[in-house]
Amino acid sequence: MTPRFDVIGLVVSDMAATLAFYRRLGLVFPEGSEDQPHVEAELPGGLRLALDTEATIRSFHADWQPPARAGGRVGLAFRCDDPAEVDSVFGELVGAGHHGELKPWDAFWGMRYAVVHDPDGNGVDLFAPLPDAG
Structure with missing residues (x-):
């Protein structure tokens, strides 16, 4: 198995x-x-x-302690429908008080990308493919 x-x-x-x-x-x-x-x-x-x-x-696990540095070991990524949604979701989350680690940008690998932290500091990526330039 x-x-x-x-x-x-x-x-x-x-x-x-x-x-x-x-x-x-x-x-x-x-x-x-x-x-x-x-x-x-x-x-x-x-x-x-x-x-x-x-x-x-x-x-x-009685001795468990949270990691000394949050956000560096776990990352989740959410695909958005289009680049505009990356911007709007990022804005909504930051507007609700969550830390925006990286503002939306057009990444060299062909995606609109942004990173926001969840309440425990875990990085959550937001992304969408950029329209085909060719």
């Missing part, structure tokens, strides 16, 4: 804030999950995004 990739897990310090952030990006979590210790959303292709509170992790 070969293991099958199934879940992306994030440890969160504030479940309600994290749910609000990812809901703005279109993920669907069960209503009323803000006070739950573990929440999941189904992703396209059958994967799941699992959110666990720090208290949940410490319930079975």
